[in-house]
Amino acid sequence: MQWKNLGEHTVYENQWLRVNLADVELPDGRHLDHYLIRLRPVAMATAVNERNEVLLLWRHRFITDSWGWELPAGVVEEGEDLAEAAAREMLEETGWRPGPLAHLMTVEPSNGLTDARHHIYWAQEATFVGHPEDDFESDKREWVPLKETPDLIARGEVPAANMAAALLMLYRLRFG
Numbered sequence: 001m002q003w004k005n006l007g008e009h010t011v012y013e014n015q016w017l018r019v020n021l022a023d024v025e026l027p028d029g030r031h032l033d034h035y036l037i038r039l040r041p042v043a044m045a046t047a048v049n050e051r052n053e054v055l056l057l058w059r060h061r062f063i064t065d066s067w068g069w070e071l072p073a074g075v076v077e078e079g080e081d082l083a084e085a086a087a088r089e090m091l092e093e094t095g096w097r098p099g100p101l102a103h104l105m106t107v108e109p110s111n112g113l114t115d116a117r118h119h120i121y122w123a124q125e126a127t128f129v130g131h132p133e134d135d136f137e138s139d140k141r142e143w144v145p146l147k148e149t150p151d152l153i154a155r156g157e158v159p160a161a162n163m164a165a166a167l168l169m170l171y172r173l174r175f176g
Contacts, residue, residue: 001027008036016040016075037114044073044118044166045086047098047126052146052174054167055096055126057138061159068159069144069152071120071166072137086121094141095132099125105169109162120166146174 008022018038025031046055056069072093076085083101091097101121109116132141149158149167158164 003027006031011035035113037116039114039116041076041082042073042116042118043076043082043085043089043121044071044162045083045090045098045101045121045123046071046166046170047090047096047123048146048170048174049125049143051143053143054146054149054170055090055094056142056144057093058140058142059138064159066159068157068163070138070158070160070163073118076119082119083121086119090126091129091132092134093132093137095128095130096126096141097129098123099127104166107162107165109160118162120162122166122170146171 004025006023006025008020010018011021012019016039020036020038022034022036023031024034048054055072057072058067059070060067072090074085074089074092076082080088083103087098087101098121101123104120104122106117106119108114109118144152146167149171152158153164153167158167
């Protein structure tokens with residue numbers, strides 16, 4: 001039941017994304033035109049401290065007009081290491097420098113439409129460096145008890161699926 005991409009061409013492109021139109025062959029031999037969005041990889045990071053609190057951002061997303069808790073995240077620059085990008089984003093968005101980062105998971109948030117891959121890292125410590133450079137990214141940055149994250153997700157306070165998956169994985173790692 002494998003779909004085959006027989007070729008694609010770009011119909012729109014900017015620094016953030018590329019929209020392509022693909023000629024797709026279905027398993028029964030039929031063809032269809034399928035739009036897809038090509039995106040740069042995203043790296044994100046957080047820390048869980050000795051009190052089992054996780055560092056999160058409270059922010060508004062204008063596209064969906066929703067508020068929620070998120071991990072610091074951003075696109076990986078050309079030639080940048082994934083873990084270095086995650087550490088950079090955490091520092092820029094929170095003012096906290098993570099300790100040694102461990103890979104938590106990689107998710108594909110919308111693999112029926114995009115090739116986006118989100119690489120999620122975490123640290124067991126972080127050092128406060130100062131006010132975040134990118135403070136416009138969020139209303140607040142807080143250490144939230146990790147034990148509360150399943151309830152936050154259930155109440156819709158973590159609307160992004162990639163963030164919910166990461167928090168549930170961290171919860172499982174810390175509390176089994």
